[in-house]
Structures are given as structure tokens and as C-alpha cells.
Amino acid sequence: xxxxxxxxxxxxxxxxxxxxxxxxxxxxxxxxxxxxxxxxxxxxxxxxxxxxxxxxxxxxxxxxxxxxxxxxxxxxxxxxxxxxxxxxxxxxxxxxxxxxxxxxxxxxxxxxxxxxxxxxxxxxxxxxxxxxxxxxxxxxxxxxxxxxxxxxxxxxxxxxxxxxxxxxxxxxxxxxxxxxxxxxxxxxxxxxxxxxxxxxxxxxxxxxxxxxxxxxxxxxxxxxxxxxxxxxxxxxxxxxxxxxxxxxxxxxxxxxxxxxxxxxxxxxxxxxxxxxxxxxxxxxxxxxxxxxxxxxxxxxxxxxxxxxxxxxxxxxxxxxxxxxxxxxxxxxxxxxxxxxxxxxxxxxxxxxxxxxxxxxxxxxxxxxxxxxxxxxxxxxxxxxxxxxxxxxxxxxxxxxxxxxxxxxxxxxxxxxxxxxxxxxxxxxxxxxxxxxxxxxxxxxxxxxxxxxxxxxxxxxx
Amino acid sequence: xxxxxxxxxxxxxxxxxxxxxxxxxxxxxxxxxxxxxxxxxxxxxxxxxxxxxxxxxxxxxxxxxxxxxxxxxxxxxxxxxxxxxxxxxxxxxxxxxxxxxxxxxxxxxxxxxxxxxxxxxxxxxxxxxxxxxxxxxxxxxxxxxxxxxxxxxxxxxxxxxxxxxxxxxxxxxxxxxxxxxxxxxxxxxxxxxxxxxxxxxxxxxxxxxxxxxxxxxxxxxxxxxxxxxxxxxxxxxxxxxxxxxxxxxxxxxxxxxxxxxxxxxxxxxxxxxxxxxxxxxxxxxxxxxxxxxxxxxxxxxxxxxxxxxxxxxxxxxxxxxxxxxxxxxxxxxxxxxxxxxxxxxxxxxxxxxxxxxxxxxxxxxxxxxxxxxxxxxxxxxxxxxxxxxxxxxxxxxxxxxxxxxxxxxxxxxxxxxxxxxxxxxxxxxxxxxxxxxxxxxxxxxxxxxxxxxxxxxxxxx
Numbered sequence: 001x002x003x004x005x006x007x008x009x010x011x012x013x014x015x016x017x018x019x020x021x022x023x024x025x026x027x028x029x030x031x032x033x034x035x036x037x038x039x040x041x042x043x044x045x046x047x048x049x050x051x052x053x054x055x056x057x058x059x060x061x062x063x064x065x066x067x068x069x070x071x072x073x074x075x076x077x078x079x080x081x082x083x084x085x086x087x088x089x090x091x092x093x094x095x096x097x098x099x100x101x102x103x104x105x106x107x108x109x110x111x112x113x114x115x116x117x118x119x120x121x122x123x124x125x126x127x128x129x130x131x132x133x134x135x136x137x138x139x140x141x142x143x144x145x146x147x148x149x150x151x152x153x154x155x156x157x158x159x160x161x162x163x164x165x166x167x168x169x170x171x172x173x174x175x176x177x178x179x180x181x182x183x184x185x186x187x188x189x190x191x192x193x194x195x196x197x198x199x200x201x202x203x204x205x206x207x208x209x210x211x212x213x214x215x216x217x218x219x220x221x222x223x224x225x226x227x228x229x230x231x232x233x234x235x236x237x238x239x240x241x242x243x244x245x246x247x248x249x250x251x252x253x254x255x256x257x258x259x260x261x262x263x264x265x266x267x268x269x270x271x272x273x274x275x276x277x278x279x280x281x282x283x284x285x286x287x288x289x290x291x292x293x294x295x296x297x298x299x300x301x302x303x304x305x306x307x308x309x310x311x312x313x314x315x316x317x318x319x320x321x322x323x324x325x326x327x328x329x330x331x332x333x334x335x336x337x338x339x340x341x342x343x344x345x346x347x348x349x350x351x352x353x354x355x356x357x358x359x360x361x362x363x364x365x366x367x368x369x370x371x372x373x374x375x376x377x378x379x380x381x382x383x384x385x386x387x388x389x390x391x392x393x394x395x396x397x398x399x400x401x402x403x404x405x406x407x408x409x410x411x412x413x414x415x416x417x418x419x420x421x422x423x424x425x426x427x428x429x430x431x432x433x434x435x436x437x438x439x440x441x442x443x444x445x446x447x448x449x450x451x452x453x454x455x456x457x458x459x460x461x
Numbered sequence: 462x463x464x465x466x467x468x469x470x471x472x473x474x475x476x477x478x479x480x481x482x483x484x485x486x487x488x489x490x491x492x493x494x495x496x497x498x499x500x501x502x503x504x505x506x507x508x509x510x511x512x513x514x515x516x517x518x519x520x521x522x523x524x525x526x527x528x529x530x531x532x533x534x535x536x537x538x539x540x541x542x543x544x545x546x547x548x549x550x551x552x553x554x555x556x557x558x559x560x561x562x563x564x565x566x567x568x569x570x571x572x573x574x575x576x577x578x579x580x581x582x583x584x585x586x587x588x589x590x591x592x593x594x595x596x597x598x599x600x601x602x603x604x605x606x607x608x609x610x611x612x613x614x615x616x617x618x619x620x621x622x623x624x625x626x627x628x629x630x631x632x633x634x635x636x637x638x639x640x641x642x643x644x645x646x647x648x649x650x651x652x653x654x655x656x657x658x659x660x661x662x663x664x665x666x667x668x669x670x671x672x673x674x675x676x677x678x679x680x681x682x683x684x685x686x687x688x689x690x691x692x693x694x695x696x697x698x699x700x701x702x703x704x705x706x707x708x709x710x711x712x713x714x715x716x717x718x719x720x721x722x723x724x725x726x727x728x729x730x731x732x733x734x735x736x737x738x739x740x741x742x743x744x745x746x747x748x749x750x751x752x753x754x755x756x757x758x759x760x761x762x763x764x765x766x767x768x769x770x771x772x773x774x775x776x777x778x779x780x781x782x783x784x785x786x787x788x789x790x791x792x793x794x795x796x797x798x799x800x801x802x803x804x805x806x807x808x809x810x811x812x813x814x815x816x817x818x819x820x821x822x823x824x825x826x827x828x829x830x831x832x833x834x835x836x837x838x839x840x841x842x843x844x845x846x847x848x849x850x851x852x853x854x855x856x857x858x859x860x861x862x863x864x865x866x867x868x869x870x871x872x873x874x875x876x877x878x879x880x881x882x883x884x885x886x887x888x889x890x891x892x893x894x895x896x897x898x899x900x901x902x903x904x905x906x907x908x909x910x911x912x913x914x915x916x917x918x919x920x921x922x
Contacts, residue, residue, distance in 0.1 A: 005466070007626050010648040013618070014659030017647065022661075022682045028668060072651045078686060118668065125662075129621040130629060157474070160590040161786045164627035165468050168591060186478065187471040190533045198475030200483075201586075203793040206801055207489065207579065221483045225539060315786050324785040325622045325776050332664040340667055 003191055004058040005166065009090065010069050011059075012126040017073070020119045021083045031094075033115040033334035033353050034125065036132060040107035044323040046419060046427060047106055049143045049408060050099045051174045052135030054398050056112070056128050057388060060092045063124075094120055096389035097374070099356070100399065102139075102177050102408035103384060104415055106430055108348075109356045109371060110385065111136070111328075118335065125330045133328040134167065135174045141320045142178035143412060144295040145313055147420045150302065153310040155197045156183040157290055158318025171318045177404050179412075184312070192401055197312075199225070199260070205232040215245040223254040227288055230259045230273070239273045243280040250282075258286035258309070266291075267304035274307040288312060294321065341443040351443040354436065357381035364414045372433030464652055465519040466627065470551065471530050472520075473587040478534070481580045482544045492555075494576040494795035494814050495586065497593060501568035505784040507888060508567055508880060510604045510869060511560045512635045513596030515859050517573070517589050518849060521553045524585075555581055557850035558835070560817070561860065563600075563638050563869035564845060565876055567891055569809075570817045570832060571846065572597070572789075579796065586791045594789040595628065596635045602781045603639035604873060605756040606774055608881045611763065614771040616658045617644040618751055619779025632779045638865050640873075645773070653862055658773075660686070660721070666693040676706040680717070684710065688719040688749055691734070696725060700734045704741040711743075719747035719770070727752075728765035735768040749773060755782065802904040812904040815897065818842035825875045833894030 023029075038048060065073075065087045073079050073087070094116025099105050111132060114121050145154055156175045162168035172188030182197035183189060189196040200218060208214035215228045228245070230238030239259065246256035259277070261269055266289050277285050289301070290312030298311055315321070331349045332340050342349035353374035359367045359381045370378055387395055399407070418426040432440070484490075499509060526534075526548045534540050534548070555577025560566050572593060575582050606615055617636040623629035633649030643658035644650060650657040661679060669675035676689045689706070691699030700720065707717035720738070722730055727750050738746050750762070751773030759772055776782070792810045793801050803810035814835035820828045820842045831839055835846075848856055860868070879887040893901070 005626065007648065010651055011620075011626065011629070012647050013620055013645040014647050014650070014657040015645065015661055015665075016659075018659060018679075018683060018686075019661055019665045022665065022679050023668070025682045026678050032668070034664070069651070076657065078683065080682075122662075122664065126621045130623060130626060133622055134624050159472075159474060160587045161594055161789070162591060163595050163624035163780065163785070164631050165466065165472065165591060166625035166627035168472070170625050184474040184476065186473055186475050187468065189475070190471055190530070196475040196537065198477075198479060200476055200480055201583075202803075203493075203495070203583065204476075204480045204483065206793055207484070207493070207796055217487050218483050221486045221541075222479060222539065225479075319624065319780070319785040321785050324624070324780040324782050328622070332667055335668055342663075 006062050009063045016123050021079050023119050024083045028118050030336045032118040032121045034121050034330050035110045035333045036112040036330050037110050039327040047104050049139035050103045051101050051139035052132040053098050053101050055131040093392040097385040098388050099384045102404040104411045110354050133326050135170050137320050137326045138171050138174035139178045141317050142175040146179045148295040148298040153181040155312045156180050157312040157314035159185045161315040162318045177408050199227040200229050202232045212241045219245050219249050227258040227260050231263050235269050239276045246282050256285050258288050260288040262291045267301045267306040270307040339443045352439050356384040366414050368429040370433050373435050376435050467523050470524050477584050484580050485544045491797045493579040493582045495582050495791050496571045496794045497573040497791050498571050500788040508565050510600035511564045512562050512600035513593040514559050514562050516592040554853040558846040559849050560845045563865040565872045571815050594787050596631050598781050598787045599632050599635040600639045602778050603636040607640045609756040609759040614642040616773045617641050618773040618775035620646045622776040623779045660688040661690050663693045673702045680706050680710050684715040688721050691720045692724050696730050700737045707743050717746050719749050721749040723752045728762045728767040731768040800904045813900050817845040827875050829890040831894050834896050837896050
């Protein structure tokens with residue numbers, strides 16, 4: 001297992017290949033631009049955290065049809081030999097503009113735009129949506145948890161109930177981008193150099209004759225790194241056992257790191273546990289909590305006065321349970337030097353190659369985003385999409401994970417609190433530039449091809 | 462990319478390794494049994510379809526700590542050298558009983574039981590939960606779609622919004638087990654020999670000067686396999702264009718396979734499209750529909766009289782959107798020849814090594830399940846858990862995917878309709894055998910170790 005697990009060009013929907021064969025037969029080799037963005041139907045997210053680009057770039061760079069891929073397509077009997085010959089030499093030679101990982105962006109803003117000969121641009125749709133959609137969804141969910149925790153450290157516990165093996169690994173990376181402090185996922189720790197965290201399960205405690213023995217044995221194995229799980233039998237009794245062993249450790253010159261709660265009313269229990277620990281002089285022992293946490297439960301227990309120092313955040317965050325998919329789409333916005341616009345109700349696609357310009361105020365705080373044309377210049381703003389691939393080659397090596405994480409930290413700090421709170425729903429101001437608006441109007445005004453005179457859903461112009 | 466992507470023993474939660482180090486130091490080498498089952502808190506699922514076992518067996522068989530794994534653990538500075546030496550020679554040598562893939566089972570029934578030296582049994586918890594949990598969740602969701610479609614073919618369209626790459630591949634396999642006819646996922650088609658399906662996207666239609674040209678070009682590339690997407694501009698106009706090209710194909714001796722709807726009121730539109738096709742003599746042309754389908758939307762449009770011949774089922778199924786995780790757990794039920802029982806409210810764990818006995822009536826229909834002890838024999842019933850691994854070795858090669866699919870088909874046919882309907886909530890009868898009940902009582906009656914006299918949450922006995 002490495003940083004990137006190359007999937008190959010067959011990681012695609014079958015229609016991408018049949019369309020490609022159609023284009024090939026019609027000699028439709030001109031360049032097209034596709035734009036990736038997230039529609040916000042469900043209104044469950046007001047901002048997003050870009051993630052997944054590194055995977056996309058790695059996949060495109062390496063994409064080749066292997067001999068066995070070609071043989072497999074041959075057996076379908078559907079594809080002409082000439083098209084298969086073309087696939088054998090297939091390489092990505094296009095251009096990619098993208099918002100860097102860790103950057104905050106908003107609904108309808110292009111996250112990535114790809115310009116390449118039509119077949120190439122079409123073939124990568126599925127991989128790009130899969131990679132950017134899932135990782136952005138998780139980085140966003142993680143950012144919401146970070147905001148709710150208000151400075152308390154969070155640890156990723158999602159691996160066991162993540163949707164598959166790749167999801168488990170990507171959750172660790174995406175949550176680390178959004179500021180999680182550590183992960184329980186050992187493989188992700190190894191691959192991405194993320195700090196590890198974790199101590200014991202209930203089964204550990206039950207494997208011993210009693211809880212005191214279990215803690216005591218653990219303390220001897222990990223004198224510097226013990227966190228005792230105190231709710232296997234009874235939390236109060238468990239805290240007393242932790243105190244006994246904690247004091248024994250103290251007398252040996254070691255210090256108990258913490259105790260962990262994994263059930264019950266966390267706000268109430270954490271206060272009772274804190275008092276027992278403090279009364280015993282163990283005020284340095286931290287209280288960790290896990291079990292069912294997401295941004296909503298974290299905010300709730302904190303608001304109710306919980307004395308919790310750090311949270312283990314697992315399943316609900318790892319599958320983004322309240323919104324388990326994003327309405328992320330990949331739309332053709334330009335072909336053969338003509339811009340293309342989609343107009344069906346509630347599903348506008350902005351024609352043309354675009355740029356997002358972020359206007360910032362004093363101290364760097366974000367004021368508004370202007371979606372403009374790729375070429376224009378908006379004074380006092382920073383363009384968010386960077387050219388990352390040119391002629392099929394990386395423009396420069398991608399940023400390291402710590403750099404991406406720091407990019408998120410700065411971005412999130414620059415976003416006003418009112419846009420982060422999940423209840424208030426203040427919407428960050430986004431507008432279209434005058435030039436982009438004009439371009440949309442020109443596109444819409446292009447000659448209609450429909451014969452019945454009704455408004456078209458799509459326009460080429 | 463192969464059938465199984467080996468993850469290695471670091472695909473685990475960090476606490477599995479720290480607990481293992483603790484057990485190692487205490488010489489706790491005796492055998493433990495862990496039981497995997499699904500609690501049904503949410504009550505959103507009444508039955509489950511077993512899936513994911515093949516992955517588990519492949520992973521356990523191959524599991525070795527590589528040199529770089531050991532080096533990585535060494536750098537943490539947490540683990541004693543002797544323990545790392547032990548990990549270098551680590552092999553799975555235990556026994557596994559499991560319900561075969563494709564079999565229907567119910568909440569609280571053991572899906573898999575693993576008996577092995579404590580450290581081995583503990584280390585695989587994370588992988589086993591990840592593999593069985595996700596694939597069972599998707600096979601179950603797919604079965605619900607199959608039931609709702611009432612005989613109409615379903616096609617997996619989930620790849621682009623699946624939670625990561627592995628999820629996309631596993632969704633294709635799990636849905637095929639549950640009776641889906643094909644997938645859009647080319648890589649899964651290649652790996653698992655699943656039929657492929659898919660034709661064109663809206664971008665294909667917009668890349669041509671008009672819809673008629675787009676259809677016409679496609680028909681020339683795929684004269685035997687054309688399905689036209691008819692809602693890019695206007696469904697009725699799209700149908701007329703499909704009819705024109707369909708008749709042209711007919712005059713050349715070819716036949717249009719179908720048209721696809723991807724938006725709008727499917728019940729109403731499909732009836733109007735059917736009439737236009739029939740009036741033109743194209744009654745053999747099928748109507749496919751996609752966009753937002755899951756078991757609820759499929760049932761709804763059918764109930765409203767939709768003339769849809771096949772459904773493309775994507776995102777909502779592929780992430781199990783209404784229930785995106787299962788409460789699947791891995792609990793120690795026996796250690797050192799003592800059974801272990803958990804008693805906390807609403808979270809009972811059944812002590813001891815178990816078996817599920819399925820009693821069937823005339824024609825094979827399922828009457829009830831009895832959860833019993835592993836050793837007992839219940840006349841007129843079939844034990845569901847099979848021994849699949851003994852002394853670390855596969856007892857026999859696993860069934861092929863078509864065999865697993867047929868197992869599901871028979872299982873599902875044998876389950877009465879009333880247990881499949883999502884609204885009615887008739888619960889399939891499940892009881893504990895007399896012997897298993899007695900074993901629970903004996904376990905609960907074991908000497909309490911708590912000093913305050915309150916009821917324990919866990920009992921060893």
C-alpha cells in the first residue's frame with residue numbers, strides 16, 4: 001500500500017468508453033473544457049474544503065491502458081480495432097486548473113477545470129468525481145467537527161465502519177488536512193506520516209480478571225502512554241480504578257495520560273470523572289470521549305458543560321452520515337472554442353473557462369468571491385484556481401500534507417465565524433463578474449437549434 | 462487491480478496493536494472467540510444479505526508484517542523489541558465459522574465467529590468490520606432495490622459518487638450478488654466478470670450540433686447496442702429524434718435497444734415516451750430510467766404506473782444514503798474456556814460459540830431462526846455458519862460469484878414477502894435455543910467481581 005493506489009483507465013463508467021468510441025469514429029478530436037463543481041441542493045453544507053487533487057494528478061499522470069485492459073475491451077466485441085489501437089497509445093496531454101487542497105470554496109464555484117482533446121477529458125470524469133467528491137466531503141465534515149470542538153483536539157476513529165478500505169485511508173488523510181490531531185488508522189499513519197492514537201477496547205478489560213488488573217498491566221506495558229477505558233463495568237468504579245493505578249504510576253515516577261469514556265451521558269459523566277480525578281490530585285489526567293460523535297454531538301456536550309479534553313470521532317464523520325454524498329458534477333462548458341451553457345431549472349452550468357477571485361479585507365479575512373472568466377483580472381483579489389497540469393505534465397510538485405494542512409488552517413481562520421456555524425446559515429457572498437455574466441448572456445443568445453421554438457435546456461454559443 | 466487488494470496487518474486501529482503488546486507482555490496466549498453481528502438500533506433494516514467474506518479470508522491468509530511495517534512500528538518507540546520480533550513471525554492460525562455470502566440473516570445473529578490465540582483474534586477486528594460491514598450494507602440495500610423493482614432489471618451506476626475507489630468496486634460486486642443485471646463500472650466488470658452497461662451522457666449530445674446528429678452518429682458506431690439519452694433538451698422532442706434514428710436503423714436491419722430518461726417526473730414521462738415509441742411501431746424499444754433511484758423511488762414510480770423497463774441505480778444505493786453505516790460489532794464471547802457476556806441496556810452480547818439454525822417449511826420457505834450453541838443439533842434445521850478456516854487454512858476454495866449470486870436468489874425467494882416490504886415491518890421470528898439460554902443464565906450467574914454490589918455490565922462465567 002502506497003500513498004496512491006493507481007486504478008487505471010478502466011476505473012470509469014462504461015459510457016465514457018462508448019462515447020469515446022463514438023467521438024473517435026466521428027474524428028471529434030478538438031479540445032473540450034469540463035468544469036467540476038458542487039451543486040447545493042440539500043443545503044446541508046455552506047462551505048467545502050477542497051481535497052483529493054493529489055490522487056487525481058497521480059492517476060492522470062500514470063494512466064495507460066494495459067494489454068489486459070485492451071484484451072478485456074476486445075472481448076466485448078463492441079469496439080472497432082482502430083479505436084482499441086488508439087487506446088493503446090492513450091496518454092493524458094491536457095491542462096488542469098484546480099483549487100489547491102485545504103482551500104475553502106463554495107457551491108457552484110469550479111473546483112477543477114480540465115481542458116483536453118474531447119476523448120481524454122471525457123474518460124477521466126468518473127475517477128475525478130470519485131476522488132474529489134469523497135475526499136472533499138470528508139474534509140468538509142471534519143472541518144465542521146473542528147469548528148464545533150472549539151480548540152479541543154480531535155482524533156479520527158472511523159476506519160472500522162468506513163465505506164471500504166480506500167475510504168478508511170482517505171478519511172485519515174482528509175481529516176488530518178482539516179486539523180485533526182491524530183488517527184487510529186495505523187496504515188494511514190505509516191503512509192502519510194500522521195500521528196497515531198489509541199489504547200484499549202472493552203475486550204481488553206474483559207480479558208483480565210478485573211478492571212484494576214487490566215489497567216495495571218497496561219500501565220506496566222506503556223508507562224508513558226496509558227489512557228484507560230473506564231466504562232466497561234461502571235464509570236465511577238472505573239474512575240476509582242484509574243485513580244488507584246494512576247497513583248501507583250505516580251509513585252514510580254510515571255504519569256497517567258488520560259481516561260476514556262465511550263458510553264452514557266458524556267456531559268454529566270465527564271464532570272463527575274473530572275471531580276474524582278481532581279480530588280485525587282490527578283488534575284493532569286485528561287478525559288477523552290468517543291462514541292457517536294460528530295459536529296452536532298460535540299457542540300451539544302460542550303454547550304452542556306462537558307469536561308472533555310479530546311474527542312475520538314468515528315463512524316458518523318467517516319461516512320458523513322447526515323449528508324453521505326455530494327452533488328458533485330462534471331459538465332462540459334466549452335468545446336471547439338464555443339462556450340456551452342446548461343439552463344434547466346435549478347441546474348445552471350456556467351459556460352466558459354472560469355476563475356474564482358477571492359477578495360480579502362484587513363488581516364486577510366475573506367470578503368467575497370467573484371466567479372469570473374479565466375482570463376480576466378480583478379484588482380485586490382487572489383485567483384483560487386492554479387494551473388497544476390500543462391501538456392499532460394505537472395507544473396510543479398504538489399504541496400506536502402503539512403503544507404496542505406497549514407493552507408486549510410489559514411483559510412479557515414480567514415473565514416468569518418458566521419459562515420462556519422451550522423445553525424445560522426449566513427451565506428458567504430458570491431457573485432459573477434461582469435465579463436462572466438456577459439459571456440453567459442452571449443451563450444444563451446446563440447441560435448437555438450430546436451424546431452419547436454421552446455426554450456432549450458442547453459445552449460451552445 | 463485484482464480481485465482482492467491486500468491491505469496488510471497495519472490496516473487496523475492502533476489500539477489493536479497496543480492491546481496486543483499488553484497481552485504479549487502478560488503471556489496471555491490462550492484462545493479467544495470473537496463474534497461479529499449487527500445490532501439493529503436504527504430499525505431501518507429488517508434483514509441483511511451477507512457479503513464481504515471472500516475479502517476477509519484473502520486478507521487473513523496473506524497477512525504478514527513486512528520489514529517496513531516493523532520499522533514503522535519501531536519508530537514509534539512504544540513497542541518492546543520482543544513484541545516486534547513476535548510480529549515478524551505473526552501468522553493467522555485460527556478457526557473461522559461464517560455465514561456464506563449471499564445468505565439472508567438477521568440482527569443479532571452471528572455473521573462470523575473467529576477463534577484464535579487472543580492477539581490474532583484481536584488484530585483483525587478492524588479489517589473484518591470494515592469488509593463485512595460495508596459489503597453487507599450494500600448487498601442489503603441492493604436487495605431492497607431488487608425487491609422494489611419487482612422483476613425489472615437493475616444496473617449499478619454508483620461508481621462516480623461511491624465513497625472512494627474500493628467502495629466503487631465493492632458496490633459492483635455486492636449489487637451483482639443481490640441480483641443486479643449489470644454495472645457501469647468497467648474495472649469491476651473486468652475483475653469480477655460482471656456484464657457492463659452504459660451508453661451516453663448529456664455531454665455527448667451537447668458535443669454535436671444537434672440531438673439527431675448525436676443519435677445518428679451513435680447508431681452508426683454501435684448499431685446493435687444503442688440506447689439514446691433523450692432528455693438533454695426536451696424529452697418529447699428527444700423521443701421523436703430517437704424514433705427518426707430508430708426507423709433509420711430498422712431500414713438498415715438494425716434495432717434500437719432503448720431510450721433513457723434521466724430527469725423529470727419519470728412516471729408521467731415514461732408513459733408519454735412509450736406511446737410515441739409504440740405509435741411509431743418501435744414497441745420493442747425499451748425505456749431505461751436513471752437519476753436518484755433507490756428502493757423508495759423505484760417503488761413510487763412503479764406504483765404510479767411508470768412504463769420503465771430497467772433502472773440505473775446510482776448514488777443513493779451506492780452509499781446506502783438512508784442508512785450509511787451498520788451498527789456492526791466485534792465482541793469477545795469466550796476466552797480461556799470461559800464464556801463472556803455483555804449486559805448493558807440495549808446492548809446484549811450472547812456469550813459462547815454459537816450457531817444459527819434455520820428452520821424451513823414446505824418448498825424451502827423460511828419459518829424461523831434459532832440461535833443456539835455451536836455444538837447442538839436442532840432437528841429439521843440447517844446450520845447457517847460454515848467452518849471456512851481451520852488452523853489458519855481455508856477448508857475449501859470459496860464459491861464463485863455466480864454461485865454466491867444463486868445462493869442469494871434462492872435465499873431471497875425462500876423469504877416470505879411480508880419480511881421484505883420496507884413499510885410493513887413484520888419481523889422474522891428469531892429465538893434462542895434452550896441450551897443457549899441456559900448458557901447465558903450460567904454466564905450471568907458467575908461470581909460478580911464488582912465491590913459495590915451493583916449489576917455488572919460484563920460477566921465472565
